[in-house]
Amino acid sequence: AQSVTQPDIHITVSEGASLELRCNYSYGATPYLFWYVQSPGQGLQLLLKYFSGDTLVQGIKGFEAEFKRSQSSFNLRKPSVHWSDAAEYFCAVEYGNKLVFGAGTILRVKS
């Protein structure tokens, strides 16, 4: 069965440090890939998406993600984290008629 794995439930980084959130998926073909962010009490906001082409995609708020077919991964990165980035992040994969989300990673930013 198709699945999306975000292996880190919680991550804590210092403000100004770099960030990488991991996402792995299981699917035979190259799916459409997404990263969302959800701040406390807020809805989902799309950060970026990958369909095809350049495997490094740029998103909003200074985020980027790299698709690696050989590793079935789509990791989210940011070179310098701001306190306002503290939120929950979801990786999502579109398979056929479905959009499947990972369990999420909660990012904490310490000053």
Add this chain to the structure above:
Amino acid sequence: SQTIHQWPATLVQPVGSPLSLECTVEGTSNPNLYWYRQAAGRGLQLLFYSVGIGQISSEVPQNLSASRPQDRQFILSSKKLLLSDSGFYLCAVIRLQAGEQYFGPGTRLTVT
């Protein structure tokens, strides 16, 4: 642009009671409709989706059901709620292969 309405916004129901959550969509026709549940530590769990009137695909076997009586109406139901049904229920419109997803405001369900 499309708008997704969900009601009620919050709901507190006792165990064993029935449930009906409604989602309606404006601004598009023949949308692909989805029900998700968000619970702490589990992300967004896909429950049901529908690609047309009367067409329902179930992703999670449980005591919930869904129906699509009209093109832009999607209903989530249960005959007898369980404590584990508590969560935040989101209705979504997804334009497949376009990277467009629209989520409703959600319904917070607490089963007591």
